[in-house]
Each structure stands twice: as structure tokens, then as C-alpha cells.
Amino acid sequence: MTETDRGATTTGPGELVDRPLVIWYFGAALAYLLISMTGGLLMALQLVRWNGFDGIEWLSPGRWRMVHTNAVAYGFLANSFLGALHWVVPRLALRPVLSPRLSRLIFWAWQAIVLATAVGILLGQAQGLEWGETPVWVDPAALLGLLLVAVNFLAPIVQTRGPMYVTLWYFMAAFIWTFLTYAMGNFIPEYFVSGTSAGAVGGLFIHDLVGLFVTPIGWGLMYYFVPILLHKPIWSHGLSLVGFWGLAFFYPLTGIHHFLYTPIPMFLQYGAIVSTIAVEMVVTTVIVNFFGTLRGSGRMLATNLPLRWFYTGMVFYALTCLQCAMQTTLTFQALIHFTDWVVGHAHLVMYGVFGLWMQGVMTYLFPRLLHTEWYSPRLCAWHYWLSAVGLFVMASDLILLGVFQGYSWAALQPWDASIEISIPFWVVRVFAGLAMYAGLLVFLYNIYQTWQVSRRQVPAAA
Numbered sequence: 405m406t407e408t409d410r411g412a413t414t415t416g417p418g419e420l421v422d423r424p425l426v427i428w429y430f431g432a433a434l435a436y437l438l439i440s441m442t443g444g445l446l447m448a449l450q451l452v453r454w455n456g457f458d459g460i461e462w463l464s465p466g467r468w469r470m471v472h473t474n475a476v477a478y479g480f481l482a483n484s485f486l487g488a489l490h491w492v493v494p495r496l497a498l499r500p501v502l503s504p505r506l507s508r509l510i511f512w513a514w515q516a517i518v519l520a521t522a523v524g525i526l527l528g529q530a531q532g533l534e535w536g537e538t539p540v541w542v543d544p545a546a547l548l549g550l551l552l553v554a555v556n557f558l559a560p561i562v563q564t565r566g567p568m569y570v571t572l573w574y575f576m577a578a579f580i581w582t583f584l585t586y587a588m589g590n591f592i593p594e595y596f597v598s599g600t601s602a603g604a605v606g607g608l609f610i611h612d613l614v615g616l617f618v619t620p621i622g623w624g625l626m627y628y629f630v631p632i633l634l635h636k637p638i639w640s641h642g643l644s645l646v647g648f649w650g651l652a653f654f655y656p657l658t659g660i661h662h663f664l665y666t667p668i669p670m671f672l673q674y675g676a677i678v679s680t681i682a683v684e685m686v687v688t689t690v691i692v693n694f695f696g697t698l699r700g701s702g703r704m705l706a707t708n709l710p711l712r713w714f715y716t717g718m719v720f721y722a723l724t725c726l727q728c729a730m731q732t733t734l735t736f737q738a739l740i741h742f743t744d745w746v747v748g749h750a751h752l753v754m755y756g757v758f759g760l761w762m763q764g765v766m767t768y769l770f771p772r773l774l775h776t777e778w779y780s781p782r783l784c785a786w787h788y789w790l791s792a793v794g795l796f797v798m799a800s801d802l803i804l805l806g807v808f809q810g811y812s813w814a815a816l817q818p819w820d821a822s823i824e825i826s827i828p829f830w831v832v833r834v835f836a837g838l839a840m841y842a843g844l845l846v847f848l849y850n851i852y853q854t855w856q857v858s859r860r861q862v863p864a865a866a
């Protein structure tokens with residue numbers, strides 16, 4: 405039996421990649437994305453004064469909001485990353501993960517942790533720590549899970565011989581940083597420090613989650629998939645090293661830029677601003693490198709859908725970094741702090757960049773995992789357009805609204821006035837969110853039909 409006619413539900417002896425496991429991870433990721441978007445829509449409806457669960461405490465908007473953000477980070481992104489890592493790491497290291505059994509155990513344990521987090525939050529047991537709302541009794545299990553993930557993937561990576569491709573540099577760092585970041589953010593403010601010190605650690609934690617977990621895995625995947633799709637090497641290996649080491653040196657210090665103008669000592673705030681400016685320069689080198697790689701092959705964006713997902717994410721990445729450059733100045737920060745500008749920024753980076761990349765990875769990998777072409781390439785295109793345009797409308801809407809809100813507060817208008825300004829923008833967000841939701845439903849339907857086709861093909865091939 406060849407690799408192409410083997411059923412998707414089996415892994416052949418000696419096969420590097422555990423394909424069914426990758427499918428499970430992607431399935432779980434998409435299920436959590438659906439849950440998260442449902443939570444986002446409920447929150448968005450509440451903000452336009454329609455709360456379908458009024459009076460039901462465990463379905464109150466504040467709790468849905470936390471389910472929304474946690475399901476996206478730990479359910480959607482973590483699961484889709486783990487699925488992609490199970491595909492990429494064995495192929496680059498030319499060795500399977502340390503233990504395929506451990507991989508499957510981690511899969512189930514991780515789903516239990518994310519579900520326990522969602523249920524704990526709905527039952528009112530959230531920890532008072534942004535992005536660390538995971539109930540205290542779940543934290544040690546999550547940390548152990550991250551340790552096992554690191555050991556399982558690092559084992560094949562450290563055995564590779566010869567120069568190591570930049571993707572593996574990013575992954576190695578991410579495994580270690582994610583473990584340390586989670587430990588720092590969830591245990592230090594809870595048990596060891598309080599007040600502004602806890603606030604400072606919280607600031608580091610929320611930004612390091614993005615910069616030291618999501619960013620290195622996301623870019624690591626781009627360094628792997630983009631050259632494969634373009635059939636050429638990355639434009640500059642030198643620049644890719646600048647990007648990696650720049651991230652390693654400057655990113656860990658930036659987090660306190662979330663808490664400018666707070667009682668956190670000013671020298672820490674200035675330090676965060678300076679390192680943010682350094683990160684801006686570093687990310688510019690990465691973006692230049694990827695667009696340099698695309699040079700001469702731009703037409704492929706019209707015909708190759710995964711590539712289009714990737715480069716759309718990179719354009720949004722450049723936009724979020726431009727926003728960061730403005731946000732990190734004290735003058736601009738004074739205008740947009742606490743406004744919807746920040747919520748727009750969060751969606752642009754989390755969904756516009758990493759969400760798009762992971763859906764691009766899935767668009768590329770599902771046919772390879774299921775050993776059949778997409779049931780409907782046209783639905784694939786619909787998925788892309790609904791998601792990308794929906795996100796673009798949502799982010800622009802909120803970013804613009806943030807500026808209006810900021811000027812309204814700066815002019816000392818009554819609070820109600822800023823709410824009145826906001827309502828039309830929040831209505832637009834509901835519709836933009838519905839477009840993204842529809843995009844996801846289209847994708848799920850297409851995957852289901854493709855899976856049905858693959859199931860019919862396997863007995864025929866046998």
C-alpha cells in the first residue's frame with residue numbers, strides 16, 4: 405500500500421507522521437473555534453443590548469467573554485499548533501516524536517484541561533488574572549502538559565545532525581518559553597507577589613503568551629510552509645536569524661507596555677517602550693524576508709489558496725505592528741487606552757494573523773491527511789473570503805471606534821455620549837462576526853464532505 409492510498413484513519417508502520425492524530429487536533433481546534441466564536445457573538449449581541457440569557461448567572465456575558473478568549477488561545481490556537489507540529493517536526497527532524505503514545509495521551513489530557521477551564525469559568529471559578537483565568541486547580545495539570553509536550557518534541561529535534569533549519573530554532577525556543585511563561589504568569593502573581601509587582605508580571609505574561617508561544621510557532625510554521633508552496637528557499641537565511649535572535653532578546657521585555665500610565669515604576673514602563681521599538685525593527689526584517697521570498701512569484705497568490713491565507717496574514721501582521729508602533733508611544737496610548745482600538749488590535753493579531761495562518765495550514769494539509777482533493781474548491785474560496793473580509797471589517801470598525809471613543813473621553817463628554825457613538829460600530833461588529841462565523845461553518849461542511857469522499861475512496865482503493 406502506498407502513502408497516497410492508505411486510509412486517513414491509520415498510521416503505517418515506520419511512518420513519520422501520525423496522521424489521524426493531526427486530524428484529531430485540527431478537529432478539536434475547529435470545535436473550540438466554533439465555541440469561541442459563539443461566545444464572541446453572544447458578547448457582541450450583549451453590547452448592542454440584546455442578551456438572550458438575561459438573569460442566568462452561569463451564562464452571563466462576563467463569563468462568556470472569558471470562554472471566548474480562553475477557547476481561542478488554549479482550544480483553537482494550541483490545538484491547531486499541536487496538530488501542525490506533529491506534521492512538521494518529524495519531517496524536519498527525520499525522526500518521529502519521542503513517544504506516539506505520549507502524543508495521544510497529551511491530546512486527551514489537553515482536551516480535558518481546556519474543557520475543565522471552560523466549565524470552571526462558567527461555574528464562576530475563574531482566576532483573577534487576564535489570560536490566566538484557568539481555575540487554580542487546573543494550572544498544575546496544564547503546566548505538566550506543557551512539559552510533556554516540550555519533551556516529546558525536543559527529543560527528535562536535539563538528535564538532528566548538521567545545521568538546523570530556522571523553523572526548528574523557533575519551535576525549540578517556543579517549547580521552553582511557553583513552559584516558563586505559563587509558570588511565571590499563573591503562579592507568581594497568585595502565590596508570591598501582589599500589587600503593582602503582580603501587575604507587572606501579569607503584563608509580561610499576557611504579552612509573552614503572544615510573543616513567546618504564539619509568535620515563534622506561527623512564524624516557525626511559515627518558514628516551513630511558504631518555501632514549500634513557492635518551490636524556492638527563503639530569501640535570506642541571514643535575515644531569518646536576525647528575526648529569531650531579535651525576538652529572543654527583545655520580546656520578553658515588552659509586556660509592560662500594556663500597563664503604561666499605571667503605578668508600575670516608570671523605568672519599567674520606559675524599558676518596555678524601548679524594547680517594543682526594538683521589536684518593531686526586528687519584525688520588519690521578518691516581513692521583508694517573506695515578501696522578498698514572494699518576489700517574482702506574486703501571481704501564485706491568485707491560484708494557490710493556502711499561500712493566499714499565509715500572505716494575507718502577513719499583511720495583517722504588518723498592520724498590527726504598525727499599530728503597535730503607535731500604541732507604544734505615551735501620547736497615542738493616552739488616547740486609545742481602554743478603548744475598542746485595543747479590541748480591534750487583539751482581533752487583528754489573533755485571528756487576522758495566526759487564525760488565518762492556521763486555517764491556511766489546514767487548507768493545505770486536509771487533502772494530504774485525507775488522501776483526497778477538497779470536496780469543493782469553491783467552498784474553500786468562500787471560507788477564505790468570508791473570514792478575511794469579515795475580520796478586516798471587524799478590526800477596522802473597532803480601531804476607528806477606539807479613536808472616536810478616545811476623543812470623546814478626552815473632551816470630557818458624558819460617558820453615555822461615548823456609548824451612543826459606539827452602538828452603530830458594535831452593530832457592524834455583529835455582522836462582521838456573522839461573516840466570520842459563516843466562513844467557519846462553510847469550512848466545517850467542506851471538511852465533512854471531503855472526509856466522506858475519502859471514506860468512500862479507501863475501500864475502493866483497497
Ligand code: HEM
Pocket residue numbers: 440441442444445447448451469472473476746747750751754755759833834836837838840841
Ligand atoms: C464571531 C466572531 C467574533 C466576535 C463577534 C467577537 C467578539 C468579541 C467581543 C464582543 C469581545 C469583547 C470585547 C470587549 O470586552 O469590549 C471580544 C474579545 C476578544 N476576542 Fe473576539 N470575537 C470573534 C472572534 C474572535 C476570534 C476568531 C479571535 C481569535 C482568534 C478573537 C479574539 C479575541 C480577543 C483576543 C479578545 C480580547 C480583546 C481584549 O481584551 O482587548 N475573537 N471578541
